[in-house]
Amino acid sequence: MNPKDYRVKSYETFRERARNPTLSLNEKCGYPEVLRSGQSESIFADIASKLTTLMKSEIRILDIGAGCSDLTHYIIEMTGRHNQFLTVIDSPEMLRLLPNRGPHLTKIAGRFPGGIKSAEKILGSFDAILAYSVAHYVFLDASLFAFIDAAVQLLTKQGQLLLGDIPNAKMRKRFMASEEGKAYHKIHYPRLPEPNVVFNTLSPGEIDDGVLLGLVARMRAAGFHAFVVPQAADLPMANRREDILIIRP
Numbered sequence: 001m002n003p004k005d006y007r008v009k010s011y012e013t014f015r016e017r018a019r020n021p022t023l024s025l026n027e028k029c030g031y032p033e034v035l036r037s038g039q040s041e042s043i044f045a046d047i048a049s050k051l052t053t054l055m056k057s058e059i060r061i062l063d064i065g066a067g068c069s070d071l072t073h074y075i076i077e078m079t080g081r082h083n084q085f086l087t088v089i090d091s092p093e094m095l096r097l098l099p100n101r102g103p104h105l106t107k108i109a110g111r112f113p114g115g116i117k118s119a120e121k122i123l124g125s126f127d128a129i130l131a132y133s134v135a136h137y138v139f140l141d142a143s144l145f146a147f148i149d150a151a152v153q154l155l156t157k158q159g160q161l162l163l164g165d166i167p168n169a170k171m172r173k174r175f176m177a178s179e180e181g182k183a184y185h186k187i188h189y190p191r192l193p194e195p196n197v198v199f200n201t202l203s204p205g206e207i208d209d210g211v212l213l214g215l216v217a218r219m220r221a222a223g224f225h226a227f228v229v230p231q232a233a234d235l236p237m238a239n240r241r242e243d244i245l246i247i248r249p
Helices: 011-018 040-050 070-081 114-123 135-141 144-152 169-177 179-188 209-221
Strands: 060-064 085-090 105-109 126-132 155-167 225-230 241-247
Touching: 011 135, 040 070, 040 126, 040 155, 060 070, 070 085, 070 105, 105 114, 126 144, 135 144, 135 155, 144 155, 144 209, 169 179, 209 225, 209 241
Parallel strands: 060 085, 060 126, 085 105, 126 155
Antiparallel strands: 155 241, 225 241
């Protein structure tokens, strides 16, 4: 495994990265430092603008695929400060890299949903569920529908689920075809030719408009409110990533 290859494709690969002592906490989670260092406060503010229950004290929060990045450590700190109860789910290797901050934090080791059967009795229900920068890995490695179906069953009444930081292949194409996108490409990839953007083609192995809108339609048909929502413009990948917000009425 090339430690600087951020095209991570599976749960098992993340376990390997977590064990690699040469990687930073952000790199273990598949993020280059240039995209995540110093960004935790801004990312959390964007998350909280959608998961509005995060502003309430004594709520129960679930972070699925929490990882060990700077953002995860920031979330642990913030939830402790606001007297909230946080449960994090990830591999044992990732969870070992997180602090133990007293009774407000619960760690569950395993792969969601199938790998945590033994923890089902202690899970209960949650006011807010976060799966940040997780959906595209589930899409490659498992069933995204099964993942979301299981997650929404854990929501309380008026509970909110945010599938955050989802790469959208078609959104990326639309951006790269724009004048802003061409200027961005020249600045960040000056040695590469201008991208040849082709629409109306399949994007094998990638999430696109069809997947995102299909998830929204599926959740609405199941009795949930569901929305595709943009990221804050100041986030580093807002020009090609979106979020999905699901609410149990």
